[in-house]
Amino acid sequence: MTDARRVDYSGDGLSEDQVAATPWQQARLWVDEAIARSEAQGDVPEPTALSVATVDADGQPNVRTVLMRFFDDRGPGFVTATVSAKGQEIAATGGIAAALTWPSMFRAIRFRGRAQELDREEIEGYFFTRPWASRISAWASQQSQPVGSRAGLESAYDRYAAQFPDHGNAHDVPVPDFWGGWRVHCDEVEFWGGRRNRLHDRLVFTRTGEGTLDDPASWSLSRRQP
Known part of the structure; x- marks a missing residue:
């Protein structure tokens, strides 16, 4: 066994008096800052790289990284072949989780919820920009x-x-007829901020209503232990 590598995270974290009023506003701020840092310092090479987790028919989890191609107050979205493993698993269960992670910034966002298929107009609009x-x-x-x-x-x-x-x-x-995409209709959005001594911040928005990610009345905020 190799020696464990120890890094004490020196991020600013995220406190209740700093977090935005809605998960959309906070997520948009962090995504924008990750993109800006990527352009300015180059230590965030793919700021919209999104890890997507699904579950297969046997209950075994799968995770892979895609690029987040859609992002608004309805949730993060991505494109893929609908006949792919993730496509078939989503079609079978509908459950999905996704994460944006920026190690150099000591930040991450976790999204959990249900997958919603993107409509054909959105898919075609994106496909023709490729x-x-x-x-x-x-x-x-x-x-x-x-x-x-x-x-x-x-x-x-x-x-x-x-x-x-x-x-x-x-x-x-x-556009291939087997090509499409999904959006995560979130029931939970967690903001993780790395702090020293492993006392990280985890602020979680949990859905309480039917509104978008930008509807304050549809979300409650709580803190989890690291």
């Missing part, structure tokens, strides 16, 4: 399925690149 090569990759990858080799994957890419050549038009590549 670079041509990324749109081709969406067709070429049968996400989560086995593939014999890297060469097989690249061969599929070449076939679709020939089928949908790049003419500089966003609509050169259609």
Whole structure:
């Protein structure tokens, strides 16, 4: 066994008198600050990298990292192949958890709730902003399925690149019918702030009403022990 690495977190944490009035306002502030730090200091390489957890038919958990492509007061959202492992698990159970983590800032946000499928208009609006090569990759990858080799994957890419050549038009590549995404309809949002001596701050918004993440009347705030 290697020696344990010890790092005493020197973050500012988050107190009740600092936290915003709603989970949306606090999450938006932290996401914006992570993006700004990424651009200014470069020590937050993917500020919108979102870890997404689901559960399979046997009750076994799965977690993977995607990019958060939608974020408003309805919750964080991401795109994926609907036939992927996460897509099938979400369709089967509806349960989902997700987290944004910024180690260099000693901060994290946890979202828990139910998955809501993004409507086709939102999916198409996003898909047509992707670079041509990324749109081709969406067709070429049968996400989560086995593939014999890297060469097989690249061969599929070449076939679709020939089928949908790049003419500089966003609509050169259609949206695959197996491509979509989900938003986390949150029942709980936790803000974690790393502090010294492992006495971290954990402030949790819990849903009490049917409003959005920006409706103060729909959320209660509590503190959990680290």
